[in-house]
Amino acid sequence: MNREELIKKWLDNNLSSEEQKAFEEIEDYNDIIQIDSALKSFKAPEFPTDKNYDSLKSRLKFNQNKSKQWYKSLLKIAAVLAICFSAYYYTTTLDTKINTQIAQNANVNLPDASTVHLNAKTTVIFNKKKWNDTREVKLDGEAFFKVAKGQKFDVITTNGTVTVLGTQFNVKQRRDYFEVTCFEGLVAVKHDEEKAELSPGNTLKIIDGKQFTIEKELTTQPSWLRGESSFTSTPLKYVISELENQYDMTFIAEDIDTSRLFTGSFTHKNLDLALKSITIPLNLNYIKSGNSIVLKRE
CATH class of the missing domain: 3.55.50.30 (Phage tail protein beta-alpha-beta fold)
Known part of the structure; x- marks a missing residue:
């Protein structure tokens, strides 16, 4: 059964157990569920309908029946437009969030073919819809990035921001521990008002608010991948x-x-x-x- 048929049967509450499993495995399952939840909780904004109607009534020479029909049609159009706007806004601002648990690793493919390898107890957040305008990933934990060449790529953490164009690097941010290692290309790191650039093989550490000497890293990837x-x-x-x-x-x-x-x-x-x-x-x-x-x- 194809994707459209599964979605239609799901909307009709008519999925078998096997079809439900297949539906949950489609690529944009999480997006569909989140959009459905948002629409169910949507409440159309309030606006002064009586005042607007009185203004229209004083200008237009409709009979009473036509005025009522126009008034109801106006409300329906306004509600449909509000729902459509809400759905559009929600889908274009929807973030993708991926977590790993204790002792779990994961590989994530970003929209531009960049990849992120997540270490245990790590969270990354990015927005697929805005990716062509802003290549930006929020990170809590540790991850190894292989970034496709292109416009600026930012990794944002609570301890600092890492900026690159196309390179391979590792970022570790846990509590008061912040560490960035460059394996390829050039990496710019900003922490508070301090800035540093890392060339391949160099590491920057900030532990308990104190910056440590940049060290030489001789390997081609972080040890946790091994x-x-x-x-x-x-x-x-x-x-x-x-x-x-x-x-x-x-x-x-x-x-x-x-x-x-x-x-x-x-x-x-x-x-x-x-x-x-x-x-x-x-x-x-x-x-x-x-x-x-x-x-x-x-």
């Missing part, structure tokens, strides 16, 4: 936070100094190995208790 998280002189609290993003566990670190700096990496595929990779270099122990892990000093 299934591990890597850190250089990073406070332990952010390493723990990333562990929680990759493993469905809660970490308790009340008895240790989480401001200590950690340099190293941990795998996303083996919790025990990941814990040893972090605790051994820092002379720490850990105890598992259900879905919690308590970090302790030796």
Whole structure:
């Protein structure tokens, strides 16, 4: 059954279970549902109909029956125009929002063939309808971008904005941690009033509001695409936070100094190995208790 037939049967509340599943798998399913919800909740704007009608009545020499018919027709036209305007406005301003959960990655194709690879616990938002005018992605979390050449491309986060034309780069924004690494092309980063340009292999970090020296990155892609998280002189609290993003566990670190700096990496595929990779270099122990892990000093 084609897309139009599925939509028609859905509007008639006449989908079988198999047809419902097929309907939910069509490309613009989410857009259709959101538009339907918006129209159901739509309320036509109020306007002084009596006053407008009196004005028309005093100017036009219609008989009473024709005046009533015109008045009703006017209301119908106004309601239809209002609904059409609402539907048009809603569809042209509709954003696409994509989330990943704990230990989940995802690949997203943008309207211009640019791609975004999302790390765990990440959200991206963009607008397909406005893409030809503004290439703009809002990011909360971590993502690796491969941007098709073209006009300016912006990645907007709460900690700063990354601007490019066509390149490959990684952006990580979690709480008070902001990190941008350029792998290809040229990347411009704006944080508050500060601006910096990154060439391939360079990284900019801003942790707890403090900007760190740009470092040299020798790889061609971020380590998390290979299934591990890597850190250089990073406070332990952010390493723990990333562990929680990759493993469905809660970490308790009340008895240790989480401001200590950690340099190293941990795998996303083996919790025990990941814990040893972090605790051994820092002379720490850990105890598992259900879905919690308590970090302790030796």
